Amino acid sequence: MDLEEILEAGLRDGGAAIVLGSKSTVVNFRLANNTVTTNGREASTSAGVIALEQDRVGARSADVTERSQVVSLAGDARGVAVRSPEAPDAMPLLSPEEAASDSEGGDGSAEAQPQDLEPILGPVRDILERSRQDGLRCFGYAQASATQERLGTRTGVRLEGHRQAASLTITLKTPDFKRSVWTGSSGRRLAELDAAALYRAAAERLAWTERSVELAAGHYQVILEPSATSDLILRLMWEMHARGADEGRTVFAGKSGSRVGETMYASQVSLDSDPSDPSMTVPGFVRAFGSSEYNSVFDNGLAVPPTVWVDNGVQQELICPRRWARDHGHPVRPDVDNLRMRGSKATLAEMIASTDRALLVTSLWYIRDVDPAALLLTGLTRDGVFLIEHGEVVGAVNNFRFNESPVGVLNRTVELGQSQLALSREVGDAVFVRAPPIRVENFFMSSVSDAI
Amino acid sequence: MLGLDPEFSRLPLDQLSLVALEAMAATSGVEYGDLRVNCDKVQSIHVREHDLISLSESQPLGFGVRLVVDGSFGFAASSDLTPAGVTRAVAAAAEMARLLRPLLREKVELAPEPAHQETWVAEVEVNPFEVASDTKVGFMLESTDRCLRAGAKFAEFYCLQVQENRFFVSTEGSRITQQRVRLHPVLEAGLVDEQGSGLIETMRSTARPVGRGWEYVEAHGFPEEAERLVGWLREKLASPPVSPGAYDLVIDPSNLWLTVHESVAHGTELDRALGYEANYAGTTFATPDQVGTLRYGSPRMHITGDRLEPHGLATVGFDDEGVAAQRWDLIKDGILVGYQLNRQMAHKFQLPRSNGCAFSDSWSHLPLQRMPNVSLQPDPDRDTTVEELFSGVGEGIYILGDKSWSIDQQRYNFQFTGQRFYRIHKGKLAGQLRDVAYQSRTPDFWGRLEAVGGPSSWQLQGAFNCGKGEPAQVAPVSHGCPPGLFRQVNVLNARQEGQ
Numbered sequence: 003m004d005l006e007e008i009l010e011a012g013l014r015d016g017g018a019a020i021v022l023g024s025k026s027t028v029v030n031f032r033l034a035n036n037t038v039t040t041n042g043r044e045a046s047t048s049a050g051v052i053a054l055e056q057d058r059v060g061a062r063s064a065d066v067t068e069r070s071q072v073v074s075l076a077g078d079a080r081g082v083a084v085r086s087p088e089a090p091d092a093m094p095l096l097s098p099e100e101a102a103s104d105s106e107g108g109d110g111s112a113e114a115q116p117q118d119l120e121p122i123l124g125p126v127r128d129i130l131e132r133s134r135q136d137g138l139r140c141f142g143y144a145q146a147s148a149t150q151e152r153l154g155t156r157t158g159v160r161l162e163g164h165r166q167a168a169s170l171t172i173t174l175k176t177p178d179f180k181r182s183v184w185t186g187s188s189g190r191r192l193a194e195l196d197a198a199a200l201y202r203a204a205a206e207r208l209a210w211t212e213r214s215v216e217l218a219a220g221h222y223q224v225i226l227e228p229s230a231t232s233d234l235i236l237r238l239m240w241e242m243h244a245r246g247a248d249e250g251r252t253v254f255a256g257k258s259g260s261r262v263g264e265t266m267y268a269s270q271v272s273l274d275s276d277p278s279d280p281s282m283t284v285p286g287f288v289r290a291f292g293s294s295e296y297n298s299v300f301d302n303g304l305a306v307p308p309t310v311w312v313d314n315g316v317q318q319e320l321i322c323p324r325r326w327a328r329d330h331g332h333p334v335r336p337d338v339d340n341l342r343m344r345g346s347k348a349t350l351a352e353m354i355a356s357t358d359r360a361l362l363v364t365s366l367w368y369i370r371d372v373d374p375a376a377l378l379l380t381g382l383t384r385d386g387v388f389l390i391e392h393g394e395v396v397g398a399v400n401n402f403r404f405n406e407s408p409v410g411v412l413n414r415t416v417e418l419g420q421s422q423l424a425l426s427r428e429v430g431d432a433v434f435v436r437a438p439p440i441r442v443e444n445f446f447m448s449s450v451s452d453a454i
Numbered sequence: 455m456l457g458l459d460p461e462f463s464r465l466p467l468d469q470l471s472l473v474a475l476e477a478m479a480a481t482s483g484v485e486y487g488d489l490r491v492n493c494d495k496v497q498s499i500h501v502r503e504h505d506l507i508s509l510s511e512s513q514p515l516g517f518g519v520r521l522v523v524d525g526s527f528g529f530a531a532s533s534d535l536t537p538a539g540v541t542r543a544v545a546a547a548a549e550m551a552r553l554l555r556p557l558l559r560e561k562v563e564l565a566p567e568p569a570h571q572e573t574w575v576a577e578v579e580v581n582p583f584e585v586a587s588d589t590k591v592g593f594m595l596e597s598t599d600r601c602l603r604a605g606a607k608f609a610e611f612y613c614l615q616v617q618e619n620r621f622f623v624s625t626e627g628s629r630i631t632q633q634r635v636r637l638h639p640v641l642e643a644g645l646v647d648e649q650g651s652g653l654i655e656t657m658r659s660t661a662r663p664v665g666r667g668w669e670y671v672e673a674h675g676f677p678e679e680a681e682r683l684v685g686w687l688r689e690k691l692a693s694p695p696v697s698p699g700a701y702d703l704v705i706d707p708s709n710l711w712l713t714v715h716e717s718v719a720h721g722t723e724l725d726r727a728l729g730y731e732a733n734y735a736g737t738t739f740a741t742p743d744q745v746g747t748l749r750y751g752s753p754r755m756h757i758t759g760d761r762l763e764p765h766g767l768a769t770v771g772f773d774d775e776g777v778a779a780q781r782w783d784l785i786k787d788g789i790l791v792g793y794q795l796n797r798q799m800a801h802k803f804q805l806p807r808s809n810g811c812a813f814s815d816s817w818s819h820l821p822l823q824r825m826p827n828v829s830l831q832p833d834p835d836r837d838t839t840v841e842e843l844f845s846g847v848g849e850g851i852y853i854l855g856d857k858s859w860s861i862d863q864q865r866y867n868f869q870f871t872g873q874r875f876y877r878i879h880k881g882k883l884a885g886q887l888r889d890v891a892y893q894s895r896t897p898d899f900w901g902r903l904e905a906v907g908g909p910s911s912w913q914l915q916g917a918f919n920c921g922k923g924e925p926a927q928v929a930p931v932s933h934g935c936p937p938g939l940f941r942q943v944n945v946l947n948a949r950q951e952g953q
Contacts, residue, residue, distance in 0.1 A: 028818075031550075034729050035728075037558055040529065041529060042531065042820050043530045044819075045533070048533065059508070059509070061510035062510070062513075065514055065515045078511070085587055087591065089505075089506065090505040116549050119554075123556065127557055139729065143733050145924070145925065173733040179732075249608065250652070251608065255653055292510045294507065369860070370860045372869075373889075373949055373952055376952045378948065378949075380860045380869050382860070401862060403867050403869060405946075448951060449867060449893055450867070451864075451867035452864065454864060
């Protein structure tokens with residue numbers, strides 16, 4: 003089925019109010035111990051159907067192959083809607099004039115095919131061979147995905163968006179697993195990613211681990227590499243919703259109202275989103291199958307504009323669906339699927355060279371909330387903590403558990419490097435992030451981890 | 455007891471399996487092949503105070519084809535559940551295998567398993583998908599309303615319900631049809647933390663995720679618990695903050711299950727031990743060369759793996775490689791004695807058979823080695839109560855309910871919080887404490903296990919969302935535990951950690 007057929011079946015034959023059609027393809031393979039382990043190719047076509055009976059909502063979705071399935075979904079959704087109470091976020095659906103005006107988002111015909119793996123198979127075979135020759139063990143993952151989404155509403159809105167993403171990650175270990183480093187990169191296509199460069203970077207870092215330094219828990223100046231920065235700013239972003247702030251449930255709640263307008267971070271910290279950024283393009287309109295603090299089904303089709311969340315250390319905006327905005331006097335700010343942190347011109351090498359003593363942290367892992375009021379998180383450093391002294395990396399340091407809040411981290415940020423596409427270790431390429439390395443004072447490593 | 459969902463039975467499974475097996479037979483180099491059709495129903499309901507925030511239902515439906523071609527895995531999955539779609543997927547799986555073959559250094563071989571032709575349906579009394587949505591929403595709103603009437607400033611109730619149907623056919627002659635149901639009801643109440651942050655602090659009910667139907671929700675007593683929940687939270691917010699230091703801990707099954715999950719269940723996955731997850735989920739300190747010698751914990755520690763426990767979240771008749779469910783020891787008398795295996799791992803480990811730990815979270819994903827129900831066994835000799843465990847503590851803390859959790863990639867350093875913490879003073883509970891987190895190193899922590907509760911104190915707890923693998927997969931899993939007494943564990947004040 004093509005996506006327009008799904009929309010027609012749901013809206014015209016099924017009597018639905020909103021239909022979201024989606025086609026998605028993914029190809030991938032995994033590496034371990036210098037060999038390929040698993041692989042896969044997935045292809046799915048799905049329909050999300052939302053029925054509205056007055057202000058009552060019913061939502062059903064399924065993977066579909068036939069028109070009749072979509073019609074049936076719409077019938078089921080209507081059945082749920084009539085039995086549901088009125089939705090607290092009810093708003094009139096958008097007209098085509100009120101909705102996003104275009105359907106930006108890349109190559110509409112793109113699918114991730116097995117052949118998409120071919121450009122990197124040769125380079126990956128080379129790095130596996132190099133790893134064997136170097137007496138090392140190489141582990142990794144490569145993935146390419148393409149998603150096409152089409153939205154239709156009974157008010158005449160028709161929008162289409164696309165997302166393509168690719169990522170390649172490498173973990174390099176000594177055969178005894180006593181030393182370990184990680185590198186990763188992301189983009190829109192695997193062909194854009196440089197496997198050989200990733201391996202060179204990993205090998206350089208593994209060479210740094212030939213000397214090891216044991217350090218105790220405590221407060222350190224750290225340089226967080228872009229992957230580590232991205233994990234922390236994503237955590238911050240997930241809390242940036244107006245409802246949580248208004249209700250006094252998040253770190254964005256002030257003594258009276260939200261902390262919008264408050265200087266919460268160091269002056270050089272700025273965060274924004276732009277769905278049309280060519281290197282991290284995502285659909286520029288709201289697609290919501292269910293309502294939450296971030297989205298409302300009634301906002302489907304709403305344009306997602308470029309948004310500055312934090313400007314020079316000042317919190318500027320919080321995510322806010324239309325109804326919550328109307329009822330509480332906020333501007334409407336849709337959630338966006340990408341995030342950028344502004345950097346500077348300094349390279350990581352220059353930041354290292356200008357360091358008297360600090361820890362260089364490659365990536366973070368297993369990050370979880372501890373105290374929502376402060377957005378206190380716990381997590382671990384992983385696959386690369388290095389001691390910098392007098393402008394040089396002098397050895398590898400044991401891993402640590404940290405207890406830190408991204409708010410505190412960004413408040414104690416004293417230097418930023420070049421912002422670049424970054425791969426969150428925990429989230430992968432599911433969300434595009436551009437982040438710089440950042441120098442942070444007094445980063446709290448609460449205990450030592452024996453893990454390697 | 456429920457029968458097999460007729461909607462699933464109506465799918466053209468015979469036709470599709472015939473097409474798949476014929477296509478596999480016609481593909482050169484195929485040494486093994488299987489077709490797995492998944493049809494799930496997933497309903498999510500979220501209410502806040504007096505409102506229904508969202509009620510949505512999805513039905514992932516598709517199939518995966520897994521081949522071993524000339525020693526290389528090839529996997530392709532599609533939602534195109536037609537004969538042509540299956541034929542294309544077999545070709546795509548073979549193409550993936552051939553494409554990746556130049557990177558392969560170690561041929562895939564699978565431990566043998568007898569062919570099974572069976573239908574297995576988990577025992578459930580009331581299928582949640584047969585309960586009217588307005589009945590469920592009304593029940594949930596009554597519970598949040600009771601929270602508000604008890605003084606809560608915030609009240610929400612999530613309920614996630616899943617029915618999972620699977621059909622498996624292999625070139626070895628297996629043909630297996632299965633069905634199971636699970637649900638996770640989560641009621642949470644909030645009050646303003648006047649003495650602390652000034653923001654809303656929340657507490658979750660004692661309900662747990664279960665391999666049961668709507669009967670569990672009705673029997674749990676949510677409306678009554680709503681009032682207790684607000685009372686517990688009020689007492690907690692007025693309680694003194696914990697002073698950091700070493701304490702004797704009595705850990706309730708509602709908290710200890712997660713420590714078992716993170717520090718033991720993931721630590722005894724053989725694929726992690728062999729490096730298959732080194733790039734993502736991590737490895738484990740419990741390496742195969744230490745089987746039979748590694749002291750994981752005190753002699754009181756007896757941990758089993760199983761896919762048989764009634765109403766367990768990882769309980770099935772057969773895994774996603776067609777291996778029949780089993781029960782076995784992972785840690786006995788505190789010593790590592792076993793691992794979780796799939797057929798590939800069992801062959802690498804030179805064992806005659808897998809113990810049935812291959813699982814895929816979706817039709818679209820390849821089955822990975824995933825954990826079964828992993829449980830701490832109770833004291834077999836004495837039916838020790840939790841009160842008897844308190845009696846051996848001079849100054850300690852009793853911890854109930856899970857909240858924050860984190861552990862490193864080799865399963866050593868962990869940190870957990872909880873829902874409620876009671877001071878134990880001279881063998882008796884002496885009011886709540888707040889801001890407690892415990893942090894330890896796995897073998898140290900389990901080495902401090904002095905006593906466990908008896909069979910009557912054992913509870914099955916668990917989670918829906920155990921993550922692992924690339925692409926990432928989530929799996930439901932149960933962990934049974936008695937309460938345990940751990941001596942002198944490092945306790946942090948979580949709030950002070952952030953200052």
